[in-house]
Amino acid sequence: xxxxxxxxxxxxxxxxxxxxxxxxxxxxxxxxxxxxxxxxxxxxxxxxxxxxxxxxxxxxxxxxxxxxxxxxxxxxxxxxxxxxxxxxxxxxxxxxxxxxxxxxxxxxxxxxxxxxxxxxxxxxxxxxxxxxxxxxxxx
Amino acid sequence: xxxxxxxxxxxxxxxxxxxxxxxxxxxxxxxxxxxxxxxxxxxxxxxxxxxxxxxxxxxxxxxx
Numbered sequence: 001x002x003x004x005x006x007x008x009x010x011x012x013x014x015x016x017x018x019x020x021x022x023x024x025x026x027x028x029x030x031x032x033x034x035x036x037x038x039x040x041x042x043x044x045x046x047x048x049x050x051x052x053x054x055x056x057x058x059x060x061x062x063x064x065x066x067x068x069x070x071x072x073x074x075x076x077x078x079x080x081x082x083x084x085x086x087x088x089x090x091x092x093x094x095x096x097x098x099x100x101x102x103x104x105x106x107x108x109x110x111x112x113x114x115x116x117x118x119x120x121x122x123x124x125x126x127x128x129x130x131x132x133x134x135x136x137x138x139x
Numbered sequence: 140x141x142x143x144x145x146x147x148x149x150x151x152x153x154x155x156x157x158x159x160x161x162x163x164x165x166x167x168x169x170x171x172x173x174x175x176x177x178x179x180x181x182x183x184x185x186x187x188x189x190x191x192x193x194x195x196x197x198x199x200x201x202x203x
Contacts, residue, residue, distance in 0.1 A: 049184060057200075
């Protein structure tokens with residue numbers, strides 16, 4: 001359990017820091033001969049989308065494996081169930097808007113992509129908040 | 140500290156900085172995200188998009 005909690009902490013931290021660069025220029029220097037062809041927006045979006053899935057997956061797993069202990073705080077299960085119900089849609093929207101941006105990298109498509117990532121970020125912020133407050137009681 | 144010592148120390152620090160600048164520049168160039176890392180990320184993204192590796196499955200994803 002300690003392994004998953006350490007992993008969850010790391011994934012959450014990475015995701016939240018990634019989101020801080022989506023709206024502005026990323027600091028990552030991309031090898032221009034790589035598959036992203038120096039497209040910082042696409043690269044950062046893919047990191048945010050895949051990282052979000054990993055963090056949300058780890059959070060719902062943590063809630064599932066510690067449900068009895070965490071039942072004292074019903075909001076945690078409520079938040080986890082909200083993720084279970086909606087994460088596929090959020091990730092699906094983000095990938096659809098990512099594809100739209102990739103096909104046609106206009107400012108409007110970039111803005112739509114960033115909006116979809118904002119929704120993912122909100123879910124991550126909430127999950128992270130519950131986790132950091134309550135992870136000490138979990139196994 | 141006497142003024143001569145301060146000047147000597149400042150000159151030494153400036154000299155180190157001058158020598159280190161090309162190295163810093165090289166290090167930042169070497170801080171590139173490699174082709175391999177980019178490939179890996181894209182594969183991960185494509186797998187998630189297709190849910191090819193059992194994403195969103197497993198008992199922890201069921202609403203109970």
